[in-house]
Amino acid sequence: MGPILDALRYLGGSGKPREVSELVAERLSVPDKKQEETLKSGQSRFHNQVAWARQYLVWEGLLDSSTRGVWSLTEKGNETKLSDEAGRQIFLKWVKIHSDARKKGTDPDIPAAIEQSVDDDDHKQVLLEVLKGLTPEGFERVCARLLRESGFEKVTVTGGPKDEGIDGIGILQVNPFVSFKVLFQCKRYKGAVSRAQVGDFRNAMIGRADKGIIMTTGTFTTDARREADRDGAPPVELVDGEKLVEMFESIELGLKPKRIYQVDHAFFAPYLAKND
Structure with missing residues (x-):
């Protein structure tokens, strides 16, 4: 997660997903062979992992939640430096939040682990x-x-x-x-x-x-x-x-748009009781 924040700062605060992913790979010296591994959906495994790390940063309020194909730092994110351990704690925090929500039946669509890629009926994989x-x-x-x-x-x-x-x-x-x-x-x-x-x-x-x-x-x-x-x-x-x-x-070619809503837990986090 830290390298994503660093990459976005280097890019001036925002960047295209692939642009950010490639910069992270370059800065971390990720081997070409590792970057070329794919999931069963055909997606790049490395890029998929970077995308999931970005999602945790969104939930934490360090990146904005725009779905327009550009990743952007929030003011908080621009001022935040994350060590690997700090990133791990963010990951564990949100896995617990979503796990507890699923047990209560209020958050059935959030995956429990970063390794999960796409659901079987995800339109991207189906297409x-x-x-x-x-x-x-x-x-x-x-x-x-x-x-x-x-x-x-x-x-x-x-x-x-x-x-x-x-x-x-x-x-x-x-x-x-x-x-x-x-x-x-x-x-x-x-x-x-x-x-x-x-x-x-x-x-x-x-x-x-x-x-x-x-x-x-x-x-x-x-x-x-x-x-x-x-x-x-x-x-x-x-x-x-x-x-x-x-x-x-x-251009919605061969696709029928479908609007759904997902609870933004990052929005409600400041309003939770300390012991929640």
């Missing part, structure tokens, strides 16, 4: 499983639909036996004067896309487009991410399963 169950052609078509809904024009699926790794093409119109030709590749994976695969895609797109996108239901190795951002090479945008789900959520 990923649906995407993985599509045919290769079906996944290409739904990715093309996602790009169209996200503002791309003239999106065409070109995939086939001789596609050279290029599954489609589209035009992103930035403004009336500027547009980009974009090639995309769709990988219906359960595992991780490698550095070599990113390099092969880039080689196939050189001279044919301004930018490339690889979309996968899986993940990318750390080396693949480095290859995508390599200086002097045409840029390749990487969209892993987690980010893919977020894109479907942002």
